[in-house]
Amino acid sequence: xxxxxxxxxxxxxxxxxxxxxxxxxxxxxxxxxxxxxxxxxxxxxxxxxxxxxxxxxxxxxxxxxxxxxxxxxxxxxxxxxxxxxxxxxxxxxxxxxxxxxxxxxxxxxxxxxxxxxxxxxxxxxxxxxxxxxxxxxxxxxxxxxxxxxxxxxxxxxxxxxxxxxxxxxxxxxxxxxxxxxxxxxxxxxxxxxxxxxxxxxxxxxxxxxxxxxxxxxxxxxxxxxxxxxxxxxxxxxxxxxxxxxxxxxxxxxxxxxxxxxxxxxxxxxxxxxxxxxxxxxxxxxxxxxxxxxxxxxxxxxxxxxxxxxxxxxxxxxxxxxxxxxxxxxxxxxxxxxxxxxxxxxxxxxxxxxxxxxxxxxxxxxxxxx
Amino acid sequence: xxxxxxxxxxxxxxxxxxxxxxxxxxxxxxxxxxxxxxxxxxxxxxxxxxxxxxxxxxxxxxxxxxxxxxxxxxxxxxxxxxxxxxxxxxxxxxxxxxxxxxxxxxxxxxxxxxxxxxxxxxxxxxxxxxxxxxxxxxxxxxxxxxxxxxxxxxxxxxxxxxxxxxxxxxxxxxxxxxxxxxxxxxxxxxxxxxxxxxxxxxxxxxxxxxxxxxxxxxxxxxxxxxxxxxxxxxxxxxxxxxxxxxxxxxxxxxxxxxxxxxxxxxxxxxxxxxxxxxxxxxxxxxxxxxxxxxxxxxxxxxxxxxxxxxxxxxxxxxxxxxxxxxxxxxxxxxxxxxxxxxxxxxxxxxxxxxxxxxxxxxxxxxxxxxxxxxxxxxxxxxxxxxxxxxxxxxxxxxxxxxxxxxxxxxxxxxxxxxxxxxxxxxxxxxxxxxxxxxxxxxxxxxxxxxxxxxxxxxxxxxxxxxxxxxxxxxxxxxxxxxxxxxxxxxxxxxxxxxxxxxxxxxxxxxxxxxxxxxxxxxxxxxxxxxxxxxx
Numbered sequence: 001x002x003x004x005x006x007x008x009x010x011x012x013x014x015x016x017x018x019x020x021x022x023x024x025x026x027x028x029x030x031x032x033x034x035x036x037x038x039x040x041x042x043x044x045x046x047x048x049x050x051x052x053x054x055x056x057x058x059x060x061x062x063x064x065x066x067x068x069x070x071x072x073x074x075x076x077x078x079x080x081x082x083x084x085x086x087x088x089x090x091x092x093x094x095x096x097x098x099x100x101x102x103x104x105x106x107x108x109x110x111x112x113x114x115x116x117x118x119x120x121x122x123x124x125x126x127x128x129x130x131x132x133x134x135x136x137x138x139x140x141x142x143x144x145x146x147x148x149x150x151x152x153x154x155x156x157x158x159x160x161x162x163x164x165x166x167x168x169x170x171x172x173x174x175x176x177x178x179x180x181x182x183x184x185x186x187x188x189x190x191x192x193x194x195x196x197x198x199x200x201x202x203x204x205x206x207x208x209x210x211x212x213x214x215x216x217x218x219x220x221x222x223x224x225x226x227x228x229x230x231x232x233x234x235x236x237x238x239x240x241x242x243x244x245x246x247x248x249x250x251x252x253x254x255x256x257x258x259x260x261x262x263x264x265x266x267x268x269x270x271x272x273x274x275x276x277x278x279x280x281x282x283x284x285x286x287x288x289x290x291x292x293x294x295x296x297x298x299x300x301x302x303x304x305x306x307x308x309x310x311x312x313x314x315x316x317x318x319x320x321x322x323x324x325x326x327x328x329x330x331x332x333x334x335x336x337x338x339x340x341x342x343x344x345x346x347x348x349x350x351x352x353x354x355x356x357x358x359x360x361x362x363x364x365x366x367x368x369x
Numbered sequence: 370x371x372x373x374x375x376x377x378x379x380x381x382x383x384x385x386x387x388x389x390x391x392x393x394x395x396x397x398x399x400x401x402x403x404x405x406x407x408x409x410x411x412x413x414x415x416x417x418x419x420x421x422x423x424x425x426x427x428x429x430x431x432x433x434x435x436x437x438x439x440x441x442x443x444x445x446x447x448x449x450x451x452x453x454x455x456x457x458x459x460x461x462x463x464x465x466x467x468x469x470x471x472x473x474x475x476x477x478x479x480x481x482x483x484x485x486x487x488x489x490x491x492x493x494x495x496x497x498x499x500x501x502x503x504x505x506x507x508x509x510x511x512x513x514x515x516x517x518x519x520x521x522x523x524x525x526x527x528x529x530x531x532x533x534x535x536x537x538x539x540x541x542x543x544x545x546x547x548x549x550x551x552x553x554x555x556x557x558x559x560x561x562x563x564x565x566x567x568x569x570x571x572x573x574x575x576x577x578x579x580x581x582x583x584x585x586x587x588x589x590x591x592x593x594x595x596x597x598x599x600x601x602x603x604x605x606x607x608x609x610x611x612x613x614x615x616x617x618x619x620x621x622x623x624x625x626x627x628x629x630x631x632x633x634x635x636x637x638x639x640x641x642x643x644x645x646x647x648x649x650x651x652x653x654x655x656x657x658x659x660x661x662x663x664x665x666x667x668x669x670x671x672x673x674x675x676x677x678x679x680x681x682x683x684x685x686x687x688x689x690x691x692x693x694x695x696x697x698x699x700x701x702x703x704x705x706x707x708x709x710x711x712x713x714x715x716x717x718x719x720x721x722x723x724x725x726x727x728x729x730x731x732x733x734x735x736x737x738x739x740x741x742x743x744x745x746x747x748x749x750x751x752x753x754x755x756x757x758x759x760x761x762x763x764x765x766x767x768x769x770x771x772x773x774x775x776x777x778x779x780x781x782x783x784x785x786x787x788x789x790x791x792x793x794x795x796x797x798x799x800x801x802x803x804x805x806x807x808x809x810x811x812x813x814x815x816x817x818x819x820x821x822x823x824x825x826x827x828x829x830x831x832x833x834x835x836x837x838x839x840x841x842x843x844x845x846x847x848x849x850x851x852x853x854x855x856x857x858x859x860x861x862x863x864x865x866x867x868x869x870x871x872x873x874x875x876x877x878x879x880x881x882x883x884x885x886x887x888x889x890x891x892x893x894x895x896x897x898x899x900x901x902x903x904x
Contacts, residue, residue, distance in 0.1 A: 002762030004817070004904050055734065102429075102723045106576065109727075113573060123734040125572065127727040132427065143858035150850040158843060167847075192793055195864050198855045199800070199871065202848035206804075209847055210811060213840040241814040244760060245807040248753050252803025255749035256796055261741030264796050271800065 004240070011236045016228040019288035026173060026285055033180035040183045045190030046126060048140070050097035050133035052108055055085060055124035056116055062088040063120075075111050086262030090123070102129040140194045147198055148172075151205055159212060162293040167208045170286040174204040177277045178270055187266040196267045200274030203249065207242060207282040214238050215287065219295075227295065231287045239283070246279040371831050371891040381888050384880070385774055391781035412784040417791030417866050420739055422732030423567035424575055428540075428722040430532050430560045432525075435720040436466055439520060439528060443506065444468045446488055447518055454484050466520040475514035482510050485518055492523045529560050532719040537562055542715035543578050561725065572729040574708070582677050582721050583712035585629030587660065590671040590683055591620045611673070613680040614699070621673045621680065626663045631656025635713035637706040640698060646706035647698040650713060657693025665689040676709075742795035749802045757806060761813055763903045767889045768809035768882070775805050775874070775881040782873050791866025801874035807844070808882030812837040813904055826902045827894055834887055841883060845875050 046053050058064075068091065069082050079096030093112065098104050105127050113122055128136070148168060155164035178200055182189050215234040222230060253275060256268035373381075391412045394402055402410045418425050440463045447468050451458050457473030458481075472478060489506035505524025509517050537554055544552045544566060553565040569575055591608040596618035599610050604620060611621050635650040652660055663672070664686050673683045674697050681699045701709070753772070757765035779798065783790060816833030824832060852875060856868035893899075 002760060002765065002904055004760045004762075004813075057733075102725055106580065106724050106727075110573065121731065121733070123731045125727060125729040127724070129723075129725045132726045139858055143854050146857075147851045147854040150854060151847050154847060154850055191864050194858065195793055195855060195867050198851045198858075202851040202871075203804070205847040205851070206807070206844040209844045210840055213843055217836075237818060238814070241807075241810050244810045244814075245804070248756060248806050248810075249800070249803035251752040251756065252749040252800050255745045255752065256799050258745075259741060259748050260745040260796065260799065261738050261792075263738065263792060264741075264745075267793070267796055 007240050011239055012232075013236055013239070014232055015235045015283055016232050016288050016291070018284060019291075022284040023288070026281070029180075030173065030176055033176045033183075036180045036183040040186065042179075042183055042189045043186040045188040045193075046094070046128045046133070047190040048133055048137050050128050050130045052095040052105055052112075053124070053126045054093040054095075054109070054112055054116075054122060056091050056093065056120040056122050058089050058091070058120055060089070060119070063091045065091060068093075071115055072112065075115060077108055077111070090262075091120075097130060097133075102131075105129060136191065140191070143194065144175075144197065144201075147201055151201070155205075155209075159216060160295070162290055162295040163212045163216070165293055166286050166289045167205055167212065169289060170208050170281045171201050171204045173281050173285055174200055174274060174277045178274050181270065181273050182266075185269075187269065192264075192267050193270065196270040196274070199271065200278065203274060204278035204281065207245070207278050208286040210241065211235060211238050211282050211287055215290065227291055228288075231290065235283055235287050242279060242282060246275055249275050371827070371834075371887070371894055373888055373891055378888065381884055384778075385885065388774065388778040388781040391784050392777045395780055395784060412781070414780060414783045414790045415787060416735070416739075417789045417794065418565060418567055418728070418735075419730045419792045420735045420790065420795075421567050422569070422730050422735040423565065424569050424572045425726075425728040426564045426566075426576065426579065426724060427557065427726040428536075428562045428564060428579060429725045430529055430536060430562070430719075431721040431723055432529055432560060435528060435532055436520070436525060437463075438720070439525070440466055440468060443488070443518060443520065447485060450484050450488065451481065454480065456481050456484075466525070468518040470516060472514040472516065478510050478512075478514060478516065481516055482508050485516070488518070492521070492527045526559070533560060533562060535719045536722060539716050539718055540564060540579060543711055544575070546711040546715065547575070547578070562722070568732065569729075570732075574704075576724060576727070578708060578711065579722060580724065581712055582718045583629070583715070584677055584717040585632070585713060586625040586675045587627040587663070588625055588673050588675055589622045589663070589667060590673050591622050592670065594620065596620045611675060611678055611680050613682075617680075619673055619680045619683055621675065626672070627652065627656050627659045629713060629717055631659070632713055635710045637703070637710045638696070640696075645698060646701045646703045647696050648701075648706050648710045648713065649694065649696045651694040654693070657691075660693065660695070661689060661691045664691075738792050738795075742792065742799070746795070746799050746802065749799050753802055753806060761904055763893075764809075764813055764890075767886050767893075768806050768813075770889065771809060771881040771886045772802065772805055774885055775877050776802065778877040778881065779870060779873050782877065783869070788869045788873075789866050790870070793864060793867035794870045797867045797870035797874065801870070801878070805874065805878045805882060808837075808841045808878055809886055811840055811844075812883070812886065815840075816902065817904055820902050826899045829902060830890060830894065834883075838883065841879065845879055849875050 056063075063084070065082055065084065069080075072080050072082070072093065077095050078098045081094040083092050083094075084090065085092035095108055095112070098108070109125060109127060116122065148171070151171070152164055152168050155167050159167075175197055178197060181187075182193060187193075211234065214237055215231060218225075218230050218234050225233075250272060253268050253271040256264055257272060260268055390409070394405065394410055394412050395414055397405075444461060444463050447470070448461060451461075451470075456477050458470045459473060461468070461470040463469075472481060485508045489504040489508070492503045492505050503521060503523040505521055505527065507519050507521055509519070511517060533556055537556060540562065541552070541554050544554070544564070547569075551567065553563075555563050557563045564579065566575060591605060593605060593608075594602075596610050599605075599608070599620045600618060604610060607624065608620050608622050610618050612618050631652050633651050633653045633656075635648055638647055638649045639645065640647050668686050668688060671683045671685045674681045681697060684698075697709070699705075750772075754769055757768050759765070761768065776798065779801070782788075812833055815837040816829050819829035819832040819836070820826065849872065852868055852872040856865060856872060858864065858868075
């Protein structure tokens with residue numbers, strides 16, 4: 001017997017009530033996150049700060065980091081950090097940006113590789129000059145903003161503006177928490193971190209959109225239901241899906257964290273945090289936020305395409321009664337026997353209806369096959 | 370939704386089959402690959418430099434050096450023109466990108482300007498192949514006898530462009546000499562060159578080869594005073610002090626007697642008496658003639674072999690060298706002699722190149738990363754498998770088949786598209802193992818909802834798929850938007866590899882989780898005629 005059947009079907013958790021707790025909590029976390037940014041800053045990796053990174057492996061069972069530190073200290077390279085990397089044999093040497101000269105950087109690599117000598121094998125060298133790192137910073141900020149704008153536009157086009165704002169705010173919340181994690185733990189913040197942030201943005205939106213989809217659908221069906229109740233029903237209906245998907249994604253992120261190797265560790269940690277926080281926020285932030293954004297049943301337009309041939313659709317009742325209606329009214333109205341006719345091809349429909357002057361409210365929706 | 374036409378069924382199965390077919394060469398042992406036709410055997414995921422090991426080096430043409438060189442060239446031309454036209458001048462100097470001088474007789478200004486304007490050449494646009502009327506020099510009469518010749522931005526840009534083109538050609542020749550597999554050398558932006566060389570054992574040597582301009586010149590040693598005197602006092606105007614690589618100063622004439630451009634060949638060899646490594650070279654006919662003339666005039670005097678403003682050696686000419694060939698002996702190691710020969714054969718770069726960015730991964734680290742990525746993928750797959758079977762039973766099994774096809778299709782698409790799999794790309798694959806079942810979960814939960822509302826099993830399944838599609842599309846398109854931004858951000862590096870797997874993963878998941886699962890469940894429904902849902 002699959003376990004899903006033991007999960008109560010009619011969960012009736014009162015998530016919306018909790019917003020009086022979760023909103024202040026999240027607000028406090030946001031403020032704390034921003035405080036962290038200022039207090040701890042970010043441990044910018046060489047992608048964004050410029051500098052040199054050398055990963056070396058000792059031929060001994062254990063690398064002697066203190067003697068290495070002494071050795072490299074004699075070279076007078078400026079800001080040098082040496083740490084164990086993944087295993088006792090592996091060391092990571094980080095050398096800060098020295099001046100604005102790319103040639104100096106290459107000289108440093110040559111010096112260090114000579115100093116490492118035959119005891120160490122160089123496994124990885126990354127050197128980013130000052131002008132490239134400045135460009136990467138610009139590109140990354142641009143990418144994050146563009147990502148947010150692209151998603152905002154899509155959501156606006158597909159949903160009402162309240163949903164778009166809610167989704168973006170929720171995503172921003174998740175991104176802030178993830179950034180705070182980078183800041184507090186001092187994990188290298190580099191291009192891979194930007195990839196992690198964008199992926200978390202995608203995941204968080206994905207989670208939020210599934211909940212929002214259900215909310216919108218219910219708004220069309222239950223015009224009279226008070227919004228907080230309706231949101232509770234929608235969140236409960238999608239609750240098991242939210243949890244199951246979060247768990248499978250979390251499994252993948254955990255597998256990466258524990259087995260994916262040292263280079264991916266920061267990325268997978270960010271993903272784990274992002275998945276947890278994204279799940280929390282899609283339930284406790286995204287949905288209740290709609291109450292405060294002034295969403296009402298009447299702000300949700302009836303689904304023009306699905307109502308097909310029905311011309312002016314003033315009320316939802318009419319839409320549901322239409323011949324090609326989604327037959328998705330309250331259960332009492334739809335007996336299983338009625339399903340078949342509704343599956344038949346709708347009568348040749350005129351072009352999607354546009355209400356004259358109803359600007360923006362009757363946008364045709366992409367067809368659902 | 371549960372009815373599939375024959376054609377549609379065949380299409381779905383066909384895509385699945387093709388996916389398996391094109392992903393297969395990635396897991397077959399090399400011995401079996403040889404038995405496959407070449408179009409199939411070449412369907413292989415390309416590993417990024419961070420997985421197979423190699424160097425990624427971003428070079429920039431040194432624009433400042435190029436500007437300086439061009440300005441000095443123009444100054445020499447101006448001097449030549451003024452002398453030929455017998456126009457008296459004083460104070461001929463280069464200021465940044467402008468050559469300035471003052472006429473002895475201000476009345477000659479018109480004549481000077483007219484003659485100097487003949488030096489300007491129209492700038493050709495490399496993209497259109499035509500000029501837009503812009504010249505590479507502007508000559509201005511400053512009044513009261515001062516004249517300036519300025520390099521135009523358009524002219525300098527054209528020079529940088531052509532310097533990049535030449536440099537790419539020369540870099541290719543140099544790297545080809547290393548005998549490594551398929552370097553990727555491409556222009557980036559206006560003045561940059563990206564060099565990606567896979568599977569290199571000694572990246573320092575690559576950089577040494579790229580970092581040298583390799584301008585070779587044969588110049589006479591000026592014996593009118595000792596180098597020390599020249600350093601302390603004033604060197605003759607036509608000579609300058611250059612150092613050898615071990616710091617010995619030489620006073621060398623500025624005039625280049627024969628340059629490296631006239632070399633036709635250079636080979637490493639050994640001195641027959643001392644067995645010291647050296648480089649032998651051969652001139653073309655022009656170079657041979659000039660070299661012969663130079664050496665005939667200067668028997669008994671030393672000449673300097675200068676590479677990138679460094680004296681390699683300064684032998685004394687014992688007898689005229691008429692055969693057009695010679696040898697360079699410094700205190701070389703075998704590899705230095707080898708590399709010098711490579712550099713001389715490949716030719717000099719038009720301008721120095723600066724290493725702006727370097728990312729080098731050794732082959733052992735790459736192999737470790739692949740192994741770690743594989744382990745992570747297996748663990749993730751195992752956890753998701755157990756979980757999905759436990760939660761959804763039979764339907765979970767359908768979802769897992771869809772997941773397996775999904776991963777297969779991702780590899781097939783990457784192989785066919787020739788996309789590069791990087792370490793972050795592997796992370797993308799592992800993550801999609803967790804995320805790809807989401808669409809199935811959305812569908813299954815929807816089916817359960819419909820059943821709860823009183824539908825029969827079959828009707829609930831049908832309706833569940835219909836209702837879930839919109840949600841799945843919305844969710845995936847929003848993720849796709851961020852994926853595309855990532856792709857655009859990624860440049861050529863590993864992050865782009867992640868974006869590629871992420872985007873491909875989103876595309877294939879819609880096919881496998883939605884269409885393929887629907888087909889499997891439709892078959893099951895037809896076979897079992899279930900009256901009750903298993904979930």
